Amino acid sequence: EGLIEFYGSFKEMFEFFCKNTTIHGTIRLVCSDSNRMKTAFWTLLLLASFGMLYWQFALMFSQYWAYPVVLTMSMHSEPKMFPAITICNLDPYRFELVSEHLVQLDRMAEESITFLYGINTSARLFHMKDRNIHVQGLANLSRSGFKLSQNFSLLRMSDLRSGKKHSSVGFRLCNSTGGNCFYKTYSSGMDAILEWYRFHYMNIMSQLPVIIDISEHEEHIEDMVYSCQYDGEPCRPSDYVHFHHPVFGSCYTFNSKGTDPFWTATKPGIPYGLSLILRAEQKDHIPLLSTVAGVKVMIHNHNQTPFLEHEGFDIRPGIATTIGIQQDEVNRLGGNYGKCTTNGDDVDVKLLYNNSYTLQFVPLGSFQRERKSLSLFPASLSAGHCFYQLYNRLRNHHLNCFDQCPKPCRESLFKVSAGTAKWPSAKSQDWVRQALRHQNGYNSTSNRKDIAKVTIFYQQLNYQAVNESPLLSENLLLSSMGSQWSLWFGSSVLSVVEMFELLVDTLVLSLLFCYQRLRAKKTLRVSPTIPRVSLALEN
Numbered sequence: 050e051g052l053i054e055f056y057g058s059f060k061e062m063f064e065f066f067c068k069n070t071t072i073h074g075t076i077r078l079v080c081s082d083s084n085r086m087k088t089a090f091w092t093l094l095l096l097a098s099f100g101m102l103y104w105q106f107a108l109m110f111s112q113y114w115a116y117p118v119v120l121t122m123s124m125h126s127e128p129k130m131f132p133a134i135t136i137c138n139l140d141p142y143r144f145e146l147v148s149e150h151l152v153q154l155d156r157m158a159e160e161s162i163t164f165l166y167g168i169n170t171s172a173r174l175f176h177m178k179d180r181n182i183h184v185q186g187l188a189n190l191s192r193s194g195f196k197l198s199q200n201f202s203l204l205r206m207s208d209l210r211s212g213k214k215h216s217s218v219g220f221r222l223c224n225s226t227g228g229n230c231f232y233k234t235y236s237s238g239m240d241a242i243l244e245w246y247r248f249h250y251m252n253i254m255s256q257l258p259v260i261i262d263i264s265e266h267e268e269h270i271e272d273m274v275y276s277c278q279y280d281g282e283p284c285r286p287s288d289y290v291h292f293h294h295p296v297f298g299s300c301y302t303f304n305s306k307g308t309d310p311f312w313t314a315t316k317p318g319i320p321y322g323l324s325l326i327l328r329a330e331q332k333d334h335i336p337l338l339s340t341v342a343g344v345k346v347m348i349h350n351h352n353q354t355p356f357l358e359h360e361g362f363d364i365r366p367g368i369a370t371t372i373g374i375q376q377d378e379v380n381r382l383g384g385n386y387g388k389c390t391t392n393g394d395d396v397d398v399k400l401l402y403n404n405s406y407t408l409q410f411v412p413l414g415s416f417q418r419e420r421k422s423l424s425l426f427p428a429s430l431s432a433g434h435c436f437y438q439l440y441n442r443l444r445n446h447h448l449n450c451f452d453q454c455p456k457p458c459r460e461s462l463f464k465v466s467a468g469t470a471k472w473p474s475a476k477s478q479d480w481v482r483q484a485l486r487h488q489n490g491y492n493s494t495s496n497r498k499d500i501a502k503v504t505i506f507y508q509q510l511n512y513q514a515v516n517e518s519p520l521l522s523e524n525l526l527l528s529s530m531g532s533q534w535s536l537w538f539g540s541s542v543l544s545v546v547e548m549f550e551l552l553v554d555t556l557v558l559s560l561l562f563c564y565q566r567l568r569a570k571k572t573l574r575v576s577p578t579i580p581r582v583s584l585a586l587e588n
Contacts, residue, residue, distance in 0.1 A: 055558070062554055070547050073539040074098075098537045105533045109526060116385045117520040126511045131279070131312040132374065132463060133304050134323060134505060135355040137297035137345040138273050141335065150253045153197055158246055158337050161203045165218060165238060197253070203245055206234050220245055222437060231437050239340070246337040247296070254295045270301060275485055275500070276326035277303075279312065288312075296338060297345050297357050307351030314507050319371060322506025326485070329366035330499045342366060344501055348374065348463050352405040362467075366501050369472030373508035375464040381456060382517045389458040396455065406457055472502050 056062040067079040077091040162168050206219050218241040219234035235241040270277075270289065277284035288311070289301045303323065304312040314321065327344050347361030355361070364370050383389040390396055393406030473481040485500070521529075534540060 055561075056554070059555070059558065062551075062558060066547070066551050070551075071540050071544045072547070102533055102537045106530060109521070109529055109533075113521045113526050116387075118382060118386050118517040119520045121516050121518055123514050123516070124511055125514055126509075128313055128315045129376070129510065129512070130307045130351070131304055131314050131323070131507075132348050132376075132461075133302055133307065133351050133353065133355075135300055135302045135345075135347045135349065135357070135361070136274075136325070136327065136503075137294055137300040137357060138328070139339055139341060139343065139345055140298040140330075141295055141338070142293060142298070146257060147253050150197060151250075154246070154249050154253065155337075157197065157202075157249070158242070161242065161245070165203060165205070165242075197249060201245075201249075203241055206232070218242075224435075231441075233437060242337060243340065250335075250338055251295070273299060273328050274301070274325055275328060275488075276324070278324045279303075280314075280316075280321050282311075285311075294357060300345075300355075300357075302355065305351060314510065317507045317509050319504055319506050322504055324504045325502070327364070327501050327503065328499060329364070329501045344503070346372075346503060346505075348372075348465060348505065350405060350407075350461050353407055362465075364501050364503050365469070366498050367471065368469050369502040370504070371468045372503065372505045373466045374505065375466075375508050376512045377462045377464065378512060378514045379460045379462065380514065380516045381458045381460075382519070383458050386517065386519060388455045390455045391458050466508070 056065065064079050067075040070076075074091060074095055078088060078095070201220060201222065203218055203220055206217050217234045217236055218238040219232060220241070221230055221232050223230040233241075233244070235244070270291070277288075279288075284303070288309070289303045290305050292300050292302070294300050329343050341363050343366050344364040345357055345361050346364055347355045347357060349355055349360070381387055381389040383391075390406060396406075519525075531542070534545070538544065
């Protein structure tokens with residue numbers, strides 16, 4: 050007891066706490082004990098304060114466990130890497146392996162146009178001056194038994210809209226039994242013809258081997274790019290990579306890796322961007338594969354597969370196009386604060402491309418995976434029926450792709466603005482042609498219809514960064530709890546320690562009282578009965 054002085058009763062302990070604690074209002078419970086009304090009032094007031102305090106605590110924790118975020122925007126200005134630029138000439142190869150079927154497809158297209166519109170279009174329009182690419186070691190596709198289906202043709206369909214009869218163009222695809230058919234109609238016959246032709250074209254191209262060596266027949270970049278300069282310096286052979294797209298033709302990607310210091314942008318403006326003079330001829334153009342003539346251009350991130358069917362824009366021949374770039378960056382928290390991925394390794398869908406992750410990879414990967422599981426495209430109408438059914442499910446978000454698509458935790462977005470002007474002008478086209486003829490072997494005599502100029506540059510090196518941060522962090526949560534505690538009780542952290550001490554003292558005192566009662570009962574049971582002494586003997 051010399052070291053530990055303890056209370057003799059609960060009342061003594063409670064009075065000591067109320068008189069010495071730093072919590073406001075508790076002393077009124079002791080000082081006004083002679084007035085029961087005041088004691089009851091202050092007791093209710095303290096209990097109500099406790100209730101309001103812990104109600105606020107519950108709201109804070111529910112908000113904290115919801116993991117809300119707040120967006121903070123900041124501006125930065127520093128040298129940065131130029132984005133990757135992909136250009137395509139919209140002039141796909143005609144491989145000798147499938148040349149006969151492409152000619153047959155052109156004739157079928159000619160017959161379909163004649164049937165629909167009565168236009169007698171010569172087949173020469175479709176395959177004049179064919180540029181066939183021969184692949185060593187592969188026989189012609191006609192020997193493999195592949196045949197184009199004659200039953201899949203364009204049809205005129207009628208439907209009733211607002212009580213009026215409308216005629217549209219479309220096609221019908223059925224499964225192998227013919228019991229389930231898919232109907233696709235277009236308000237524009239041009240769209241129907243393009244879709245019909247592309248279906249057959251991709252069906253033919255799918256018969257080619259997955260990997261074809263076209264290095265011997267690969268175009269040199271000089272055949273498409275007459276001039277290339279970046280930051281006033283000529284481009285080098287290591288600055289671009291070549292690939293072939295079955296629809297958009299021969300393509301080149303500049304600065305695909307984004308690791309060469311040569312492509313670091315240190316100044317904004319047109320003179321410090323990428324300037325290209327491009328060939329945009331239509332001699333080998335496939336008119337029913339695409340109605341666009343010119344050059345396809347796409348601006349994208351490094352190590353990213355360019356999805357040219359979904360992004361990019363077209364450059365018109367005979368036009369000088371200037372494209373200004375403004376870059377934004379988005380940084381997401383991930384984890385409990387949102388679903389995002391760093392590199393796509395944690396995505397359930399297997400990615401088809403070994404490049405940096407983008408949001409488009411998952412739905413396209415899911416579609417390709419489903420298509421591969423159905424062995425599409427085989428050369429049958431039932432396969433086409435499955436393909437379009439699957440494609441409709443993708444468009445209507447029924448493949449569950451977008452639920453599995455986490456956003457990238459770090460993403461760069463490019464805003465572009467473009468301006469155009471005639472190029473070369475009527476007075477300058479002669480000397481421009483002479484310069485191109487002398488340097489690049491340019492021999493065209495058309496009026497600005499086969500060349501185009503494009504300049505891509507940073508408008509500003511300032512970029513806007515949008516960062517996610519927790520709306521209620523641990524520090525802010527503790528600060529808010531302290532503010533509420535001070536509001537309702539005017540106390541601090543030490544007051545919490547005093548309440549904890551009160552609870553410990555109550556527990557210890559309860560244990561001591563229980564121990565005393567048990568010991569007292571045990572003593573009464575063990576102690577012997579005291580014998581009575583005879584007074585007579587004592588006397």
